[in-house]
Amino acid sequence: MxxxxxxxxxxxxxxxxxxxxxxxxxxxxxxxxxQAAGPVTSSSISGxxxxxxxxxxxxxxxxxxxxxxxxxxxxxxxxxxxxxxRDADGDYIGSTGSSDSQxxxxxxxxxxxxxxxxVRVGGNCLTKPYSxxxxxxxxxxxxxxxxxxxxxxxEPNETAQQATGPLSGDIxxxxxxxxxxxxxxxxxxxNAAFTVTTTATGGNCSTSLTVFDSDVxxxxxxxxSENLIRHFSHTPDGWHMFYLRAEANCVGxxxxxxxxxxxxxxxxxxxxxxxxxxxxxIGKRKTRTTVVxxxxxxxxxxxxxxxxxxxxxxxxxxxxxNAWFSIKKHGLRKKTWLQVRAVNGVGPGPIASIRLK
Ligand SMILES: [Ca+2]
Ligand SMILES: [Ca+2]
Ligand SMILES: [Ca+2]
Numbered sequence: 001m002x003x004x005x006x007x008x009x010x011x012x013x014x015x016x017x018x019x020x021x022x023x024x025x026x027x028x029x030x031x032x033x034x035q036a037a038g039p040v041t042s043s044s045i046s047g048x049x050x051x052x053x054x055x056x057x058x059x060x061x062x063x064x065x066x067x068x069x070x071x072x073x074x075x076x077x078x079x080x081x082x083x084x085x086r087d088a089d090g091d092y093i094g095s096t097g098s099s100d101s102q103x104x105x106x107x108x109x110x111x112x113x114x115x116x117x118x119v120r121v122g123g124n125c126l127t128k129p130y131s132x133x134x135x136x137x138x139x140x141x142x143x144x145x146x147x148x149x150x151x152x153x154x155e156p157n158e159t160a161q162q163a164t165g166p167l168s169g170d171i172x173x174x175x176x177x178x179x180x181x182x183x184x185x186x187x188x189x190x191n192a193a194f195t196v197t198t199t200a201t202g203g204n205c206s207t208s209l210t211v212f213d214s215d216v217x218x219x220x221x222x223x224x225s226e227n228l229i230r231h232f233s234h235t236p237d238g239w240h241m242f243y244l245r246a247e248a249n250c251v252g253x254x255x256x257x258x259x260x261x262x263x264x265x266x267x268x269x270x271x272x273x274x275x276x277x278x279x280x281x282i283g284k285r286k287t288r289t290t291v292v293x294x295x296x297x298x299x300x301x302x303x304x305x306x307x308x309x310x311x312x313x314x315x316x317x318x319x320x321x322n323a324w325f326s327i328k329k330h331g332l333r334k335k336t337w338l339q340v341r342a343v344n345g346v347g348p349g350p351i352a353s354i355r356l357k
């Protein structure tokens with residue numbers, strides 16, 4: 001981008017009055033998005049491109065709808081620094097270079113809501129440190145950075161039967177695909193909507209993650225290449241086991257992935273089914289000719305059973321889908337009780353009783 005000489009001087013003058021806090025110095029290794037330093041909270045970042053293939057990543061956590069300016073200061077170098085801004089998934093937003101006489105800027109209004117952004121610095125100016133000012137620095141929010149604690153996974157894990165698991169939620173797992181036919185299989189339980197998040201970590205390869213259900217039928221998936229973060233979300237219709245398969249398009253691919261939220265990723269299968277709960281209550285109503293008993297719906301009930309009880313004798317249990325039972329007063333003997341219980345496929349629940357006469 002070309003800017004006029006006057007404008008350049010105005011920008012340079014403005015820079016002189018910018019408050020300059022302590023610069024965040026780079027900390028190698030920071031060559032991948034998952035190695036990004038930060039979140040940066042100082043008003044400038046600085047580092048050195050140490051070799052032609054050195055790249056430096058920084059994480060910025062920025063307040064909602066900030067009019068962000070990244071200013072790459074003149075470097076006095078024959079080469080140039082390449083500076084780009086990336087969104088939370090590593091996707092490109094904009095870039096600028098550096099020159100030996102003029103500052104260059106990236107200006108961008110961040111999205112609504114607190115958001116993560118990445119700054120990537122590369123280039124061929126190998127002799128001088130770079131310096132990038134971030135404005136307004138008050139928009140830079142702190143907080144946890146890219147997780148550095150990871151859980152490596154191991155071989156063999158070539159099929160669903162060999163799957164490693166069950167995996168936990170909110171853990172960053174790492175793995176690599178080391179041969180042309182290497183597949184890495186994992187298993188996990190999920191009982192609510194979950195998201196698989198992944199990025200490639202090595203070998204300049206693209207890694208794909210595919211989710212299968214417990215019958216090893218395809219559910220969906222995503223793939224990520226270098227410095228891109230990708231997601232796949234799924235809402236299961238209950239508590240199920242899933243399989244996750246990692247594959248890559250070239251040998252030596254590394255990958256990271258996590259499952260979230262942890263609350264949707266139980267470590268065990270669904271609890272065994274149980275008989276229905278007790279009836280929450282039972283009552284009765286009398287008319288001139290009948291007594292009607294009625295009860296509250298029991299948790300887990302698919303139907304109910306009723307019988308008459310008197311002293312030590314019971315009638316046979318009779319099934320009903322109603323939550324009530326009606327009997328004629330005429331012929332009803334004294335001290336007769338109605339017993340009711342909820343039932344389901346597991347069996348009957350506790351008995352509730354009410355005196356009819
Ligand atoms: Ca560096
Ligand atoms: Ca680096
Ligand atoms: Ca494997």
